[in-house]
Amino acid sequence: MDEKTLIAKRVALELKDGDLCNLGIGLPTLVARYVPAGRNVFFQSENGIVGMSGPVAGADNHDLTDAGGSPISALPGAASFDSALSFGLIRGGHLDVTVLGGLQVDQEGHLANWMVPGKMVPGMGGAMDLVTGARRVIVAMQHSAKGESKIVTRCTLPLTSVRRVDLVVTDLAVIVPTDAGLVLKETAPGVTVEQVLANTGCELILSPDLRPMPLEG
Amino acid sequence: MDEKTLIAKRVALELKDGDLCNLGIGLPTLVARYVPAGRNVFFQSENGIVGMSGPVAGADNHDLTDAGGSPISALPGAASFDSALSFGLIRGGHLDVTVLGGLQVDQEGHLANWMVPGKMVPGMGGAMDLVTGARRVIVAMQHSAKGESKIVTRCTLPLTSVRRVDLVVTDLAVIVPTDAGLVLKETAPGVTVEQVLANTGCELILSPDLRPMPLEG
Amino acid sequence: MSKLISLEDAVARIPNGASLLIGGFMAVGGPNRLVDELIRQRKSDLTIIANDTARPTVGLGKLVVEKLVAKVITSHIGLNPDTQKQMISGDIQVELVPQGTLAERIRSGGVGLGGVLTPTGVGTTVEEGKRTVEIDGKTYLLELPIKADFALIAAKQADLYGNLTYALTARNFNPIMAMAATTVIAEAEDIVPVGCIPPDAVMTPSILVDHLISNSNR
C-alpha cells in the first residue's frame, strides 16, 4: 500500500454514519474510496452539492464537477445549491468533518496550507472557511516534504486559521493536538516511535494508549 | 368615486412599465386594479413572490397568499422565494416602488405608520425595510383622520424610517417632500388650495406648476 | 438512517422553556401538526421566533391563546389581539424586529456569521440598545444572530433522507430557520422515496433535518 492510500484509509475510519464531510482536492479526495461498509457518509463539494460521488464513465456532465472542475456524479438524495448556502453549511457548523491537505501543522495545532510566500500563491479557496467552520478538522498529509518535517514548533508559513485542528494523519503517525501540545496516538505499520520522533520538527507527547494505526473499521 | 379609489387611481399613474412594486396591506392594495393599460408592472408580495395577481374564484390555494394571509393568484412568469431573498430584493434597491399607508407624514418627509404607543402596536412587519430600501416610497393615505390632519410639522408617532418619502397621495392632494419642505403639486377634483391648506397641520409650499390631480394615464 | 419519527415522539423531545423557530407567514407554510401537538402535550414557557403570531385560532396563534408562550421575537402581532393583550398585561415579552432584519438575523445564526449591518431601523426605536457602525459616512445597525433549540418546519414534500421542498409563498422563513436550530423537526404534506426530488429542486438539504414526522395514521 502506498503512503497516500495508507493515509486515506486511516482517515476514512474517522467518518461516522450520517456525517456530512468535505474533502479537499488532492490526497483527501482518496478518502471517499475507503468509507467503511455500512456507513452512509454524505460528501459535499463546496462548489454546490451534497451527495457527490465519483465520476461515471460516459456520463460526464458539464454542469456537474468537483471544486477542481473534474467530472463527478451524484447519489440519489443529492441536493445542489449556490455558493452562499454551500459556505453557510460550512461556516454555520453543519459540516461534521473536513479533511484537508497541509503544508505545516504546529505545536498549537495551527494549520498552514494555502501559500508559500514568493513561491506558490494559489489562494485560500474555501480552506479558511472550512478550517474555521467545520465541527472537526482532519489534516491528511505526508509527514515530511523534501526531507523536512511538516510538523513544526511554529508555522513559518501563513496560517489558514487560528482554530486548532482536531486530528493529523500522516504516513508515519496519527497525532492529536491538545492544550498540552501534540499527542502521538498511533504509529503507522512498520514505523517505530523513534522514527516518528526523528521525523518530527517539534516535541511530541506520547499517548498512554499509544497503538499501531488501524486501517480497517 | 370614493376617496380610496381616488387615491389608488392617482398612485397607479406613478407605476412605469417593467416596475417591481410592493403594495402595503389595506388601501395600497387597491392600486393594482388601476395600472394604466400597456404597462406591465410586477407586484411583489413580501411573503415570497413576484408576479402576484388578484385571487381567482375557485382556485384558492393554501400555499399562495398575500402578506395578510388572503388568497392571491400568480401571473405567468411569476417567481417564488424565501424571506431572506424577498427582503434582499427590498433592502438591496431592486424594488422600484413601494406604496404604503401612513399614520403621519411630517415636514421633513418622514413617515410614521407602524404604531400608536399604548393603543395599537401591530409591529412594523416589512414596513421599515420597505421605506429604507425601495427606490421610490409613495404614501397613500387619507389626508385627515378623526378631524386631525395626518400631515404634520413633526411626527409625534414613532418613525418608520429616517429616509424621506418621495410622494404623498391623499384624498385632497399630491404632495412632494423636498429639502425646502412639503410642496403641494396637485389638488383633488373639486378641492381648492385653501381647503388643502386648512386641512394640513404644517406649512405647504405651493408648486409653481400646481395642477388638478390627473386620474387617467 | 431513517429520520421518521411519530408526531408524539418528536414533540416529546421538546422541553418546557425551549426556544422554537417556527416557519410560516400568517400560518401559511406553518407546521400546524407540530403546533397542535405542542398544545396537546401542554409544552409551556416557550420562546417563539416567528414572522408573526398569526390569528388566535390559526397556527402558532393558538400557542399564544393557550398561554404557552413566555416570549416572542417577531415582526408582526397585529392580527392576533391575544398577543397584544398579553403583552400589555406583561404575560408575554415581545421583541418586535423588522421583517427583513428578522430574516437576516436568523440567516446569520444559521450560516455562522457574527451579525450583519443593516440600514433598516437607523434613527428609529429599533436602534435603541444596539451598536451602530459607520461605513463611508453611512450609519448601519449591528444586528445579532438568532439561533434556537428547535426549528419546526413545514414542507410541501420531503424525501426519506429529509430533503425538503416548499410551495409558493409557503416557503417564507422555513429554509433559513432549518439552518439555525440545534434540532430541526420537519413535517411534510407528502413524503417520497429518496431520489424522487431532483437535486436542483431541493430547498433544504437533508443534512439539516434531524427528524421527519411520519405520515402514518394521519
Place this chain on the structure above:
Amino acid sequence: MSKLISLEDAVARIPNGASLLIGGFMAVGGPNRLVDELIRQRKSDLTIIANDTARPTVGLGKLVVEKLVAKVITSHIGLNPDTQKQMISGDIQVELVPQGTLAERIRSGGVGLGGVLTPTGVGTTVEEGKRTVEIDGKTYLLELPIKADFALIAAKQADLYGNLTYALTARNFNPIMAMAATTVIAEAEDIVPVGCIPPDAVMTPSILVDHLISNSNR
C-alpha cells in the same frame, strides 16, 4: 418588454475599465459566450470579481491570458499560472478573499447590507487592514459588500422575462452575483416562453435581469 439582445450589442455596452462580476466555478456555470465576446471586442483594464481565474484556456481564464484584466478579486488563482505570473510582475492586482467571505460580500452588496461579521480569517493575513468587532468575547472580521458595474451570468434556462434556472454545480456564484450589479447580462443554454419555468423552480427572478443574450444564429 423583451430583454433579448445580441451578444455583440450586450458586450458593446461594457466600457473599458468596467468592474464585472462573472459567474462560474472553474468556468463551470461561467458565461463563456460573453467572455469570448469581451475578448473579441478587446474590452480592457477590467476589474473581475469571480470565484477563481479558471485555467488559461478556459472561460474567464482567457481574459487574463489576453491581458485584459487590471484587477481580480477572487478566492483561487492556483490553476491559472498566468494570473500568478502577472501578479508577480505587477501587471494584475490580485485581492485574495476566502471563498465563503467572497460569497457573503457579494450577497451583502446585492441585498443592501452594510457588511457582515465573519470568523473566517481572524488572526490570519486576511485580517490585515480590516476592522474587527468583538461579540460576547469572540472576534469577527467586518467584511464589506462587493458590487460591480455589470454581472455576467450563465443560466441553464431562461424565460423571455429573464427568470433563470441553473443546473447542479453550475449554479455556484451566479444567483448572488445577479443581485449585486448595476446591469445584469445573462446567457442561457435554452430560452423558453414565459410560463414554462414554474415559480418555485426560478432561481433568479426576472426583475434582476436587464439583458438576455439572444440564441439566434448561435
